[in-house]
Amino acid sequence: MTNFSAISKEIPLRRSFYKEPTLTVAKALLGKYLARKWKGSYIVGKIVETEAYIGEDDPACHAAKGKTPRNEVMFGPPGFAYIYFIYGMYYCLNVVTESEGFPAAVLIRAVEPTAGIEHMKHFRNMDSIQRLTNGPGKLCQAFNLDRTLNGEDLCGSNLFIMNGETIDDSQIERTRRVGIKVGVNHHWRFLIKRNAFVSRL
């Protein structure tokens, strides 16, 4: 479908996009394209599922107990990648939101593979396109993202997000966050309805 041969001419979203209320950003990210430069080419996926983690009053947010070496990127300016190691074997990718000093971020939970699919298959060591990137740990593996990219500027040219489809409100589903034990009452998970690449039913 979409031709990404001219992707290097595409423009990363500006920092002002991220300097907004986190729920606004989480919703607006649906339909946008996550891209990573890789060996003269690009690995790209359409964002289809996100979750918001907002401030020190959100018990599920990593910043709930103040600034630590791990979460300090969340306290910095918006538009940077917060990537952390979890469960002894996976990484998760977040984008920092709101103003510097207020710790908040959006977890990218799933994308739809768009370009560089052979690279994704290689890093995931599997062939099912359907299951390449339908989870936060899976998509980091598919994009080969790890701690070396923690703090990366998403307004740069290495790892960035660019404009994509406009998703109508009627196509967006909003649910409880998943995979956490506290803060489950907040409905801060957003996903594209009927999309086959979201992390769960």
Place this chain on the structure above:
DNA sequence: ACGCTGATGAAG
């Protein structure tokens, strides 16, 4: 439903 896996941060 369970085991894998190791960084993280709080407690001692």
Place this chain on the structure above:
DNA sequence: TTCATCAGCGTT
């Protein structure tokens, strides 16, 4: 230094 915890995944 120990220890419980953990924004996940694959297999059972």
